[in-house]
Amino acid sequence: MHFDIFTLFPAMFAGPLDDSIVMRARTAGIVSLALYNIRDYAEGKHAITDDYPYGGGGGMVMKPEPIFRALESVLGLPPRSAGELEAAPSSRPTPIILLTPQGRRFDQSVALELADHPRIALICGRYEGVDERVRRQLCTDEISIGDFVLSGGELAAMVIVDAVTRLLPGALGAEQGAADDSHATGLLEYPHYTRPPDFRGWRVPELLLSGHHANVQRWRRQQALLRTALRRPDMLEMAWLTDDDLAFLARLEQDRELAGRLQADL
Numbered sequence: 001m002h003f004d005i006f007t008l009f010p011a012m013f014a015g016p017l018d019d020s021i022v023m024r025a026r027t028a029g030i031v032s033l034a035l036y037n038i039r040d041y042a043e044g045k046h047a048i049t050d051d052y053p054y055g056g057g058g059g060m061v062m063k064p065e066p067i068f069r070a071l072e073s074v075l076g077l078p079p080r081s082a083g084e085l086e087a088a089p090s091s092r093p094t095p096i097i098l099l100t101p102q103g104r105r106f107d108q109s110v111a112l113e114l115a116d117h118p119r120i121a122l123i124c125g126r127y128e129g130v131d132e133r134v135r136r137q138l139c140t141d142e143i144s145i146g147d148f149v150l151s152g153g154e155l156a157a158m159v160i161v162d163a164v165t166r167l168l169p170g171a172l173g174a175e176q177g178a179a180d181d182s183h184a185t186g187l188l189e190y191p192h193y194t195r196p197p198d199f200r201g202w203r204v205p206e207l208l209l210s211g212h213h214a215n216v217q218r219w220r221r222q223q224a225l226l227r228t229a230l231r232r233p234d235m236l237e238m239a240w241l242t243d244d245d246l247a248f249l250a251r252l253e254q255d256r257e258l259a260g261r262l263q264a265d266l
């Protein structure tokens with residue numbers, strides 16, 4: 001899978017995507033990314049990429065020309081103007097995603113959806129954002145990473161690259177599947193423990209030391225259900241639950257003592 005990232009600050013990407021899982025996936029050829037400086041597509045001696053907003057007000061707005069030129073050049077899109085018919089969309093067009101706090105909210109299901117594309121373009125805004133014609137005439141999608149405002153789309157792009165890369169086959173290695181991760185199953189993940197079994201008197205739950213695979217699996221499932229019920233009950237409405245899960249949740253409702261005992265592990 002390939003990401004084309006359009007930004008005024010390509011240097012920001014050095015570091016977060018050059019280490020650990022994303023870097024390993026890049027080295028293994030599972031994911032690749034290319035950074036494009038929007039300023040390189042601006043014309044004139046000063047290569048201006050932003051201008052004052054029509055109608056006044058504070059802040060600057062990113063100009064449409066350099067962004068259109070960058071995307072058209074990199075993705076090989078024919079330049080289009082008002083009144084022209086859309087070129088016939090190919091069977092699988094590259095999504096052109098504008099990062100904006102006004103977009104649809106990024107979550108694990110959006111990450112899964114994006115992981116299905118062979119190529120994705122991400123546009124990082126700055127200042128007050130991009131000229132509205134970029135959103136309306138160039139982008140195919142708009143994504144927000146949460147209900148807060150960042151200074152630019154770069155961190156949002158890195159979040160998306162990381163979350164999507166984890167889902168690509170082979171990115172996590174055989175040992176470390178993403179299948180149990182929080183949100184992947186519709187539940188929050190169960191708690192993890194590692195050695196030592198006793199740290200300052202805080203012991204690992206005895207059952208995890210038993211080596212009894214089926215009991216460990218049942219414990220993990222129940223802990224995931226309990227944790228989700230306590231922290232994110234809204235997720236249970238959407239989660240795919242077995243009859244055993246539903247029976248366990250019903251028991252939790254009725255048996256406060258059981259819920260308390262299990263919570264001791266959380």
Ligand SMILES: C[S@@+](CC[C@H](N)C(=O)[O-])C[C@H]1O[C@@H](n2cnc3c(N)ncnc32)[C@H](O)[C@@H]1O
Nearest residue numbers: 099100101125128129144145149150152153156
């Ligand atoms: C300061 S913000 C502009 C916010 C804009 N004036 C508004 O109120 O919608 C600058 C850029 O940061 C990026 N950005 C800010 N918050 C974001 C979020 N929650 N998710 C994704 N991108 C975000 C966008 O690319 C945006 O164009």
